Amino acid sequence: MMTNLFSVFDPTSSVLMLPLNWMSTFLGMMFLPMLYWAMPSRWSLLWTLITSTLHKEFKTLLGSSHFGTTLMFVSLFSLIVFNNFLGLLPYVFTSTSHLTMTLALALPLWVAFMMFGWINHTQHMFAHLVPQGTPGALMPFMVLIETISNVIRPGTLAVRLAANMIAGHLLLTLLGSTGPSLSATLISMLIIGQILLLILEAAVAVIQSYVFAVLSTLYASEVT
Amino acid sequence: MLSRLALRSVQEARPFLVAVRPTSTTAVNKATERDEVNFPRRARPVEPGKVRMGFLPEEWFQFFYSKTGVTGPYMFGVGLTTFLCSKEIYVMEHEFYTGLSIFVMAVYAIKKLGPGIANYLDKEIEDIEGSWVKYRQESVEGLKQAIEDEKKAQWEAEGQKILFDAKRENVALQLEAAYRERLATVHSEVKKRLDYQLETANVKTRIEQKHMVNWIVNNVKASITPAQEAAALKQCFADLKGLAPQSA
Numbered sequence: 149m150m151t152n153l154f155s156v157f158d159p160t161s162s163v164l165m166l167p168l169n170w171m172s173t174f175l176g177m178m179f180l181p182m183l184y185w186a187m188p189s190r191w192s193l194l195w196t197l198i199t200s201t202l203h204k205e206f207k208t209l210l211g212s213s214h215f216g217t218t219l220m221f222v223s224l225f226s227l228i229v230f231n232n233f234l235g236l237l238p239y240v241f242t243s244t245s246h247l248t249m250t251l252a253l254a255l256p257l258w259v260a261f262m263m264f265g266w267i268n269h270t271q272h273m274f275a276h277l278v279p280q281g282t283p284g285a286l287m288p289f290m291v292l293i294e295t296i297s298n299v300i301r302p303g304t305l306a307v308r309l310a311a312n313m314i315a316g317h318l319l320l321t322l323l324g325s326t327g328p329s330l331s332a333t334l335i336s337m338l339i340i341g342q343i344l345l346l347i348l349e350a351a352v353a354v355i356q357s358y359v360f361a362v363l364s365t366l367y368a369s370e371v372t
Numbered sequence: 373m374l375s376r377l378a379l380r381s382v383q384e385a386r387p388f389l390v391a392v393r394p395t396s397t398t399a400v401n402k403a404t405e406r407d408e409v410n411f412p413r414r415a416r417p418v419e420p421g422k423v424r425m426g427f428l429p430e431e432w433f434q435f436f437y438s439k440t441g442v443t444g445p446y447m448f449g450v451g452l453t454t455f456l457c458s459k460e461i462y463v464m465e466h467e468f469y470t471g472l473s474i475f476v477m478a479v480y481a482i483k484k485l486g487p488g489i490a491n492y493l494d495k496e497i498e499d500i501e502g503s504w505v506k507y508r509q510e511s512v513e514g515l516k517q518a519i520e521d522e523k524k525a526q527w528e529a530e531g532q533k534i535l536f537d538a539k540r541e542n543v544a545l546q547l548e549a550a551y552r553e554r555l556a557t558v559h560s561e562v563k564k565r566l567d568y569q570l571e572t573a574n575v576k577t578r579i580e581q582k583h584m585v586n587w588i589v590n591n592v593k594a595s596i597t598p599a600q601e602a603a604a605l606k607q608c609f610a611d612l613k614g615l616a617p618q619s620a
Binding site for chain 2: 187188189193236320321323343
């Protein structure tokens with residue numbers, strides 16, 4: 149029963165005063181293939197193909213500076229994609245639709261990059277505040293604008309992901325909540341509408357996780 | 373899924389003990405063979421686990437089979453769902469309709485895209501496995517070929533013995549020929565020497581004889597007195613006359 153429109157996002161479904169719904173964050177671990185055998189199975193091969201494609205993508209973005217940094221971003225991607233995607237299934241809590249979760253992912257990354265960059269490559273960071281080819285008169289404003297855009301980066305990363313997840317779920321919930329009061333023919337229309345929305349949501353789930361990972365990669369590559 | 377994991381974990385718990393032992397830091401006898409009967413080696417499953425209706429594991433149906441036969445699990449499923457829905461223990465609210473849409477989508481996607489993706493992945497796995505198997509087989513073939521070549525080389529080496537005999541014979545023949553040639557040379561040389569001696573002796577005899585003849589003749593000529601000479605001539609004339617035809 150929905151008390152209000154946003155109750156679906158309410159993270160307090162607790163058993164024994166333990167908020168167990170947050171355990172859905174680790175549900176993705178059940179889907180990771182067991183790589184015990186040297187010969188791949190179908191799922192492990194598919195997973196290896198996906199992660200190796202991502203690794204190649206991130207490697208080109210990061211440049212050949214730090215071997216192994218792509219591991220963090222590929223695992224970030226897999227965490228977010230599993231959370232987003234499994235959240236679409238009924239009765240699974242979407243942990244990435246909460247700012248607590250997304251900020252917890254974005255903020256440490258950004259703070260770490262900034263601290264590393266400003267302490268170790270101060271000159272470089274200052275240079276980044278003025279893009280190439282700006283006319284001399286505009287430079288102070290450019291610095292201001294770049295600083296602001298830099299500062300809001302963790303916010304944008306977090307809010308983008310959370311808002312996309314919330315929007316999709318909200319639409320599905322709205323459509324679905326009219327279900328109990330509909331006649332049979334209208335239910336079929338409802339199902340069709342929900343299928344279309346779900347296709348969109350599935351795409352958004354994957355895309356948003358990819359965007360998150362790519363942007364954090366870009367922010368990392370900017371610092372070095 | 374979890375039942376299968378549970379079954380598997382029972383099987384795997386034991387081999388893990390065996391796997392843990394080799395990493396001990398005390399000096400253990402590393403040559404002990406694995407007890408294959410009690411701790412069988414884990415086999416790689418090639419096919420995915422058997423499921424009915426796409427997601428219900430076959431083991432659950434086997435579990436029911438001994439008590440309720442073939443239709444047991446289906447009756448149990450239908451009965452349970454009917455009970456939950458009718459008693460409103462499971463409320464069909466917005467999540468249910470989302471779930472229904474997902475179910476329709478999933479069935480469609482699996483039926484349409486499933487075989488395609490499965491075939492592509494199987495082909496990739498075949499390539500990987502094939503390359504490993506091919507590498508192994510080619511190594512084996514290469515080694516077998518090496519064995520054959522080695523045997524051939526050994527056979528060729530044995531054939532060398534016949535060559536040695538032939539060569540030995542050849543050399544013996546050559547020696548024999550040389551010996552005979554030298555023998556002939558010796559013979560001819562000796563003959564030459566003897567011929568020379570013979571010739572010199574002949575020449576000496578001839579010269580002696582000639583000399584003797586000349587000496588005798590000269591002496592006879594010298595001993596002929598004029599009276600003898602005239603008497604000889606007269607006799608000759610008389611003989612001639614006597615021989616001349618009685619004509620005239």
